[in-house]
Amino acid sequence: MSAGARHAHLPAAMLLRLAWRNLWRHRRRTLITLASIAFGFGLAILFIGIGDGGHNSMVRNAISLGEGHLTVQPPDHLVAPANHKYLADGERIERTLDRLDIEGHVDPRISLQVLASTARNSVPAGLEGLDPVTDHRTAILSPRLVAGIWLERDDARGIVIGDGMASRLEADIGTRVVLMAGDQTGNSQAQLGRVRGIFDSGVDELDNFLVLADISLARHFLVGEGADAEQKPVTRFAVFLDDPDAMATWKPRVAEALADEPVAVLDWQEMMPQLVQFILIDDAGNYVFLLLILVMVIFGILNTVLMSVLERTREFGLLRALGLGRGHLLLLVFCESLLLSLLAVAAGWLIGGGVHLWFSHHGLNLEALMGGSTAMMGTFMDPVIRTELSTERVIQLTAIVFGATMGSGIYPAVKASRVTPVEALRT
Numbered sequence: 001m002s003a004g005a006r007h008a009h010l011p012a013a014m015l016l017r018l019a020w021r022n023l024w025r026h027r028r029r030t031l032i033t034l035a036s037i038a039f040g041f042g043l044a045i046l047f048i049g050i051g052d053g054g055h056n057s058m059v060r061n062a063i064s065l066g067e068g069h070l071t072v073q074p075p076d077h078l079v080a081p082a083n084h085k086y087l088a089d090g091e092r093i094e095r096t097l098d099r100l101d102i103e104g105h106v107d108p109r110i111s112l113q114v115l116a117s118t119a120r121n122s123v124p125a126g127l128e129g130l131d132p133v134t135d136h137r138t139a140i141l142s143p144r145l146v147a148g149i150w151l152e153r154d155d156a157r158g159i160v161i162g163d164g165m166a167s168r169l170e171a172d173i174g175t176r177v178v179l180m181a182g183d184q185t186g187n188s189q190a191q192l193g194r195v196r197g198i199f200d201s202g203v204d205e206l207d208n209f210l211v212l213a214d215i216s217l218a219r220h221f222l223v224g225e226g227a228d229a230e231q232k233p234v235t236r237f238a239v240f241l242d243d244p245d246a247m248a249t250w251k252p253r254v255a256e257a258l259a260d261e262p263v264a265v266l267d268w269q270e271m272m273p274q275l276v277q278f279i280l281i282d283d284a285g286n287y288v289f290l291l292l293i294l295v296m297v298i299f300g301i302l303n304t305v306l307m308s309v310l311e312r313t314r315e316f317g318l319l320r321a322l323g324l325g326r327g328h329l330l331l332l333v334f335c336e337s338l339l340l341s342l343l344a345v346a347a348g349w350l351i352g353g354g355v356h357l358w359f360s361h362h363g364l365n366l367e368a369l370m371g372g373s374t375a376m377m378g379t380f381m382d383p384v385i386r387t388e389l390s391t392e393r394v395i396q397l398t399a400i401v402f403g404a405t406m407g408s409g410i411y412p413a414v415k416a417s418r419v420t421p422v423e424a425l426r427t
Contacts, residue, residue, distance in 0.1 A: 041347075068136065070241070073237075084225045112127040125179075126211065155217075158196040161199075178193075306412045337409025
């Protein structure tokens with residue numbers, strides 16, 4: 001045998017043609033493998049999409065019911081909230097925020113810890129002073145009134161409470177509620193409110209604890225702490241952005257503009273760490289399911305490619321005897337794995353993409369599965385969840401399945417490259 005024969009070379013195009021032919025030698029086995037991968041991939045896309053859709057729904061509702069995408073408040077208020085911690089010159093800070101032309105909406109708020117009392121009962125409560133016309137919470141909670149009417153601007157005594165709070169206080173529309181709080185010196189101050197409306201948000205933490213009032217009523221408590229009413233003191237500003245993805249851009253800009261003010265600029269993840277932790281744990285569960293899918297994919301590919309290699313041991317021996325090197329055999333089987341991986345990803349997105357498009361349009365009603373309530377972690381999911389997949393998630397899922405498919409072809413490729421001509425021809 002000549003030196004040239006011993007160093008025979010196959011062009012890349014020929015390797016791909018041979019790999020494609022070998023892949024379809026057993027058409028039924030290849031189709032079954034692709035079908036199993038596509039089905040598993042479709043399930044993974046559905047579960048990941050439903051999970052992301054549910055998480056995004058919780059985050060959107062938490063931001064709307066909470067303190068916005070960004071929150072401007074006293075530096076230590078998050079660690080140790082207290083009624084005497086407030087932004088004394090709220091008017092100046094609001095002017096600074098207005099000059100930034102933030103693409104969104106800024107709501108001044110006063111959040112206080114009070115004792116709410118009626119003639120029948122007393123319970124601890126969170127008093128939230130806001131603009132009842134323009135505040136973001138109005139759009140969420142006003143349609144959820146079960147009795148009475150929503151607040152009007154400059155209503156000096158009107159309050160709106162949750163149905164849980166109303167039940168605990170045994171209060172109804174028109175009931176007088178005394179709101180009492182201690183100041184920094186240890187003295188007590190109180191304001192009289194009258195129930196204008198009762199809402200049912202579906203979130204027990206809000207329905208049992210929250211008392212909403214016009215910001216002018218809540219400001220009396222800050223004046224009692226020593227604030228100047230003319231400077232419009234507040235405890236925080238909630239910043240709602242039109243584009244949530246712009247949060248990383250606006251946060252440093254707001255912080256820079258308020259660098260001379262005694263404030264902290266926090267994003268929603270910092271304001272709601274428990275929700276972030278819940279999403280991370282739930283995501284981990286979804287990844288466990290994806291891992292099971294990958295195990296099925298790996299064994300399916302390994303079975304197809306390895307059986308193909310074992311059935312062609314004599315063929316590989318003959319190719320080696322004709323001068324084809326180990327590296328070329330390795331590349332040949334590697335090309336088969338590459339083609340199978342591409343087909344698997346294409347088939348997976350054909351089925352999984354169709355599933356995603358269906359559920360992203362029609363959604364999945366989870367309310368019945370969750371006992372009629374979708375509230376959790378101080379927020380709630382929309383009753384009908386639609387699958388959501390970001391570009392990053394699409395790339396991630398594609399890379400994971402493609403990588404797993406390619407990785408499962410490594411052992412068969414190495415095994416094929418180790419074939420010796422004499423032993424193979426005896427088989």
